[in-house]
Amino acid sequence: MSHELPPKPVSESLVEMVEMILPNDANPIGTASGGKILHLIDVAAAISAMRHCRRQVVTVSFDEVDFLFPVRVGDLVILKASVNFVGRTSMEVGVKVVSENPKTGERRHTASAYTTFVALDDLRHPTSVPPLELETDEDRRRFEQGRTRRENRVAMRAKHPKQEGSL
Numbered sequence: 042m043s044h045e046l047p048p049k050p051v052s053e054s055l056v057e058m059v060e061m062i063l064p065n066d067a068n069p070i071g072t073a074s075g076g077k078i079l080h081l082i083d084v085a086a087a088i089s090a091m092r093h094c095r096r097q098v099v100t101v102s103f104d105e106v107d108f109l110f111p112v113r114v115g116d117l118v119i120l121k122a123s124v125n126f127v128g129r130t131s132m133e134v135g136v137k138v139v140s141e142n143p144k145t146g147e148r149r150h151t152a153s154a155y156t157t158f159v160a161l162d163d164l165r166h167p168t169s170v171p172p173l174e175l176e177t178d179e180d181r182r183r184f185e186q187g188r189t190r191r192e193n194r195v196a197m198r199a200k201h202p203k204q205e206g207s208l
Contacts, residue, residue, distance in 0.1 A: 048171055058122075059117055059119050060120075071114050078138060081120055083156065087100065097161045098132075098159065098160055104154075105155050107153055108151070118139075121139070125184060131160075131191075135154070135187075155187075
């Protein structure tokens, strides 16, 4: 039996996380490792996706991760995440990463990423997610751009089907 889930506004999925980069997060030149930033992006995005669907979620993909500036040991990392687009069981979450020098307050846009998550039911099977209620022009713009990225991801997967036993 199928039932329609009520739409949820983008504002309900907003996440803002702040972390400090410590020496154990850094590479030999004293900047945050890319893996640490990717981990933080994944966590912020997962929380946003979970807030939207109120279910467990799994990461399906990362695309368009761009590292714009290094983040130094001692800097703060501010991650802002929100659901941009939803399909039947999947959600695209955009994450913006900003670094802040805690002594000067200077902030720099450090990285951006688009992630895709799938919602899971209690048996760990994909399950429906609520549609997005688009409240602002910014919500509508992000939704349309997310739809385009999803279409591109689907087309790319069709060109390169996963083969059994491949990574």
